[in-house]
Amino acid sequence: MARMIFVNLPVTDLPKAMAFYTALGFTNNPQFSDDAGACMVWSEAIYVMILTHAKWKTFTKRPIPDPGSSEVSLALTCEARDEVNRLVEAGAASGGTADVNPPEDHGFMYQRTVADPDGHIWEPFWMDPAAIPPSA
Numbered sequence: 001m002a003r004m005i006f007v008n009l010p011v012t013d014l015p016k017a018m019a020f021y022t023a024l025g026f027t028n029n030p031q032f033s034d035d036a037g038a039c040m041v042w043s044e045a046i047y048v049m050i051l052t053h054a055k056w057k058t059f060t061k062r063p064i065p066d067p068g069s070s071e072v073s074l075a076l077t078c079e080a081r082d083e084v085n086r087l088v089e090a091g092a093a094s095g096g097t098a099d100v101n102p103p104e105d106h107g108f109m110y111q112r113t114v115a116d117p118d119g120h121i122w123e124p125f126w127m128d129p130a131a132i133p134p135s136a
Contacts, residue, residue, distance in 0.1 A: 007074060008049045010056035010064045011118045014038060016095050017050045020116050023094035024087050042076065067119030075123040081110045087124040088114045108132045 011017040014037070018028060021040040026048065032039035036055035040048045053064060065071045078084045091114035092098035100121060101113040109132075111125035 002045060004045045004047065006047045006049055008051060008056075008059070009116075009118070009120050010053050011050045011116075012053065013117065014050065014052055016117050020091060020094045020096050021048060021050065023090040024114075024122070025090075069119070070121070073113075073121045073123055075111070075125055078124050078126045081126050084110055084112055084124045084126050087122075088112045091116070091122070 014035070018038050018040070022028070026040035026042050029039040029041050029047070032049070035052075037049055037051040040050060042048065051059075056064060076087070078087065088098045095117040097115040099112055100115045101123075103112045104110070108129075109125060109127040111123050113121055113123050115121050
């Protein structure tokens with residue numbers, strides 16, 4: 001079996017969160033979705049499980065972080081700079097917040113951030129490994 005990653009995130013408003021992830025290009029897998037959570041698919045290997053707070057609390061007794069905290073930053077590769085911009089703008093138009101951290105342009109790498117409606121940070125980025133400057 002190929003290795004996969006399932007990122008599990010607590011959300012306050014499941015339909016709003018689903019709209020945000022759909023706007024970024026995720027698709028919903030209804031086989032693993034119900035009224036307490038949704039499986040949002042980025043690729044054959046990357047899945048995001050967005051779970052209501054009630055469902056989340058069945059997995060752990062640890063507190064749900066405040067939306068303004070910095071629990072994790074999730075980076076998504078993009079094929080071009082334009083795709084980075086498109087994802088951030090689509091996320092912001094669907095309830096997210098664009099450029100929570102300042103955009104970074106290193107020439108060979110470009111990234112921006114968008115927070116989902118619950119404050120989870122996503123970093124779409126583009127990189128051209130052939131253009132990375134040699135180490136000094």
